Amino acid sequence: MGINGLLTVLKSIQKHTHLRQFAGQTIGVDAYGWLHRGTVGCAMELALDKPCTKYVEYAMHRVRMLIYFGVTPYLVFDGDNLPSKTATEVGRAKRREESKKRGLELYKASKISQAYPEFQKSIDVTPYMARQLIEELKKLDIQYVVSPYEADAQLAYLEKKGIINGILSEDSDLLVYGAKRLITKLDQHGDCIEISRSDFASCRDMTLAGFTDADFRLMAVLSGCDYLASINKIGLKTAHTYVRKYKCVEKIVHMLQFEQKFVVPNGYLERFYEAERTFLHHRVFCPLEKKLVFFTELEDGMKEEDMPYLGKDVSPAIAIGVACGDLDPMTKKQIAVNVAISSRSMPDLHRRRTVASANDLKPSKSIDNFFKPKRQPLAELDPNSLTPSPSQQRLLNMNRNASWEARPISSAPQLGRTASIMPGASQVRTGQSQSRERSSFLERAATLSTFQPPKRIRLCSDVDVSPSSKDDRSPFFVMKPEPSPSIRKRGKTKKARLSDIEVFSDDSVADIFQDMQDPEIGSVDTSTKPAVLPDTTGRSTSRASSPSATLVTEVCDTPIRQKIQIPQSGISQSTTAISVSADDDPGEFRDLFEVHVEHLNNLRNTFSYQRPEKQAAALKALSPANGTPQLPKETAPNQDGVPRLSQVVRRHAQSQHSASLHKTFGTLPSHQQTAALKSLGPSQSSAEKVKLGLAALDSATHSFMGQRPMTPLQQLGKRVLDTSRSSDCISHGGSRSDRPRTGSRVNQVLKVNVQGSEDLLVPKSEDERSEVSEIEDVEPVRRHVDLARFVFTTSA
């Protein structure tokens, strides 16, 4: 439920961004959200107890998307219900039961379409389903943890400890728990929204300047939260004004009691304290200490016996068992894994209907086959694939030692303990293999993110980044500082983006300058970058000097630039930038163009996140011996996954946007043609440019569609996972952002265009054109332009 209306009120500090911006970082994920969404697609099967693992596929698809964009996922699962929540939980279970009943009735009456929504409502994400996903995560050596209670608290804790660098969740509660960076609304393309705690001060719809974490929490709880319903007629706004005025609960409640408007229930204050402490001292699993700890340690005089609402403590052995997914977080009993792994079935332990169907499930076939071995723990891979700085080296060694120690000390005794707790339980695996798995789980779960933020935070010195010092920073330091004015880094912030209009690149400076034909660009770029100042709105609005103003003007008039890339070579990628004028716009033409770009974009994404096997299959389907693309047949529905991708491809082919582009152009009146040509390139021989530009598009399309030799693309297919993991793509190993990146995925800048100074630079040769790869940033580019307009109009 979260806090009603919180995200709406924080609109002004929501930054539209992309997963790409978090490359090299470890991002914690609220896994239940994904699982729940994944169940929508197979609600029917689940309700009818049919075998189904679509939800695992859905979640894994997202996991692969993160990896594709260089993000290291760290999945966090929900655990037991808090005592305070059991009442609502019972109610939910009841409603689910009713929905299922209704659904089944409708189903029996063959009213399938009416039954489906009922089934959807009846779905409960079970620990068993989480366990299935965990099994997949293990195969890819992806970090995860099952929280003792709420995943929100666990996520915030991991972030506090520096184990993760941000939190991917839809739940606004995270901010109440003190999350520093919340990423929400991730869509299938990787677009998402970032909310930073440090931007709170610049929120426009609500004055949060001077609000401490405690003030914020006070406001949130007053306005109504999961642990305490609000006083009638008190919403976020009212709570906010009272917190601003009186700051402390006692006073606020006291004042509220004087107002006739509000009725403060008996014992509200006491329940408020409980709710507040539930946020503050939530039990979490600490992967470093390998036991349950409080999110915030109890202060002197607080006794945990007095706070039953925090849930029970458990022994480290059980805590570890739950955390690694072996034990059901509620019953603390062994969770049955699928038949392929367990030698025996364990009917007595199946605590829910979905669990009871475990024996019928045969995910071993559908899933196991797809992830063949080639396991390589990230922790081992990273140090070898780059040269860490001394401080990073120290960090790595520290972690390595910690995990080595962990084995004899914590895992051996814990095994005996765990086994003795469940004397009757059939062992799924041998004790030794379980012990081994657990210690490797702990090793992974406790791995600190090696990502090094631009400045300030010293990850190497201490894992616990003191939270106190950062929140009261000056509003002018809310932005993460640029590491160096000359570097185009990943993790760009909205403010830094203006400069992106000049240069799209992931290259090192040297690469950029090498590629650059016009030296002027570099100077423009470097000189303007420092002029970008954060302002109170969290958006770039003001520029200090008059040259900036000039630039802003230019930016506004500068053609929209679109980056056209299609995956072709896994090693190097190049970019064709195609410019379309924002004004002087033959609308229809540009719209078509953008639609085309978007289609390619979708195509690329759909392809990129597929399992390598699926990609290979899709490629095979698209690339027959004769070289002509033979799109897969309409049917062949049950070939796992392949139809879906090929359908997309087919749809795209049928839409023939390239063709319609040409056609539309041909039918335009001549003055509009001229305008269109002009819009694609400001100067000479524009007709040629349009042809080249369109040819580039087509060639990109066609190469993806299989009309060109497929070898590089096939390579990519095989390499998607490897590439996105390896250091030449991502700064996994805690790379310093100004480290020269050798062999990086080069987004070659083919075009840098500041109005009036140079031309559209399309690939000159056939070779270059065939290298065109990957599409992205259609939306962001639009946003750039919007932003530029905004800057211009407000600074004038």
Next chain:
DNA sequence: CGTTCCAACTCAT
């Protein structure tokens, strides 16, 4: 008019 509250929709396939 601002605010709170509620019901319907989104998500996915």
Next chain:
DNA sequence: CTAGTTGGAACG
């Protein structure tokens, strides 16, 4: 019914 969002009714 995971949570959020949106639109609209019902208040003061």
